Amino acid sequence: MGLDVFTVSVMTAVVVLVAGTLFLLETFLRKDETVGRIWALSFLAGMLTSVAYMIWALDPSSIWPTALGNAAFVSSAGCMWVGCRRFNERGILIAACAVAAGAVATFAAALIDVARGDWAGAFVMFILIAAFAGLGAGESFSGEMRRNRNAIGLAVVLAAESLYYVARTIVFVTQGTESALFRTWFSTESTSLVTVVLTIVALLTTSILRAGLAGVRGVSVTSDLQRTDDGVLRADSFARLFGELVVRAGVRGETVGVVSVRVDDLPQITTAFGRGEAESVATAWRQATRRAAPTQSFVGEDGNGGLAVALLPSSPSEARHVATSVRDAVFDGVREARLSVLPIVTVGTAISSRRGITTEDLIAVARATAGETGTDVVDVDDVTPSAAR
Template sequence: MNLDLFSVMVMTALVVNTSGVLFIVETIIRRDEGAGRIWSIGFLAAMLTTIAYVLWTEMPGVAWPIAVGNAAFVAGTGCMWLGARAYNGRRMVAASAVVVLAVGGAALATMLDPVGGDWAGATWMFLALVAFAGLGAAECLRGALLESRTAWVLATVLAFQAIYFIARTSAFLIAGPDSTLFQGVFGTGNTAMLTVVLTIVAVVVTSVLRASRAPVRGYGPVAHGDRKDGIVPIAAFERDLSDVCSRAAWRSDLVGVIAIRVEDLDQISTAFGSEVARAVTDAWRAGVRRHAPSNAIVGEDGPTGLLVAMVADSPATARRNAGVIYRGLFDDLGKVGGGVLPVVGVGVSLSDTAGYDTEALVRIARDAARRAAASVETSVLVGDER
């Protein structure tokens, strides 16, 4: 069955707008913030893109629908990158300015293109899409997103978009937009079909990622010195640990860091609801604080991790303290969430092997906790400097 261009664009607009509306409505209902809001802006831009291109098919020779569509297309992909940066807690001002400039540049390039026509400003738009899709894919493979396997799917979607538009740009510049190669492989119809598939996948993935943040929202970074439920922010924890290490080094005392990671919070939130995930999170945080040694420092370590710093009499004492935390957490988590138990991994690092380097102690404990969470043999592992 062959569809004319108008029918293809209407079908694309229907799918994209339906997906976008669902995501935006859910964002409003959840009173989401941060990455969810930025992704909502991205889907809103995608909706505007499809509407503008539908108008373009019915208004041949008019430049402004193309300019609006190109600019909104760039804005939508740029917001996917910005949302990933917000999810990872990275700075947004400079990146946001880059996206705004690129969106303005796409509109101006279209309106001022000396050749004009249906492909006015296409080169600028293609290059911007390649850049933002590539940056978004890279951002999904770092920080908090790297710890979520769901984010790997979003990275794949954005990477595929970047690769596709690299090929499309090459065909556009080398063979031309009227060539058989470009029209047969990278034409508007094929690109519209690809957009439908990628949009559906992106909506599902970003919805899951947003849901994974629901149980931990409200536990974000706090000001230095402000202890929220007895747990200090990561910056304050690292400063306190550095001070402990510097004093312990003089006396050759043993410093230990215990990392506690809770996996599957995003799956629990999606399958059983944010209330169950919130209860599990509250029990986990309170349990670590309750079962840690009374003189220990407890600090944040991202949305699914906590760190405990202490001075121990011996390596055996440090390992025993880690075991007490794990067993206590297992009992506490069994009492909440209707029997839903997340995967818990506990890792330990010691200054007798890692030295009194704060970064090394934290890094080794984190790595050991990740391996413990993935291990079927043990849930408490002692890391070693390699």
């Protein structure tokens, strides 16, 4: 026997509300990254969607629950995309404005298209959900998320949501809501089942991603130069300082260098041993790197799983000595912490005295050079421009 719309709405609401509550509760209980807060907004919008549609199921004649639910649904998909952009350390202002505009347009479309009844504003909603979910999937396959295997699940969820709504839009326009094809595969009941599955997978993947991210990054402290609570410069602040150092060193013909210290298996440690163990590894690694860095150097974040130490070495041998000291300090720090797992730590160093060299070139070469020995130092001046990128 088939389930009625109200029963399906309640079932979907229970799953979404539980998932959203879990994610929000973790957000409130811990100091979280911007990424986690944006994804929490996505789950909060999903919860609002479920409540609005449940009210609509009780009173289908009222247009306000439909308009509110549609706008919240679009916001939920859009916030997932914005969160992915923030994870990849890209600008989010324009994306956030686009999501806000999309939500307003969806709400207005439902009120304008009130004659369609239950499907008021559905076309605009379908198009925007497909677009935002597709953008989120594309973002999940690029940048830092592309290098994080735990992001595959979220990418698949967003891609599946986008494709489903593309298909739903096509059938909605060409066949109508009363067609057998739409009723079988794209009705409210069918979509609710799809939503339940995607919500559960999205909860798991975003929780894992956020846990790994929180272990890698500290909590930011607002200041002119933003630092985490353990004293490491945030990526944008480090890039600004390092950029100024590179320019001044280039003008004077001095050698500038960067040591890349990476622990790329933190997401795997989170999955296998839990967030607590991953955070302990990250704490030991970050503290050891700061202790071992020379007094006149500065340490900053370099993406997910990476730290960079900017310095002015007098020679390649001094740069190698700093890199080796950092490597040994990290290994000692991890061992002294008596952790149940030893992370894979890689260290690489790049130096240059050429005017016009960019921070991106130096960091890229240091990353590419990173190995477990930590003794390799590459002079970027001897590397072709294409190889340095």
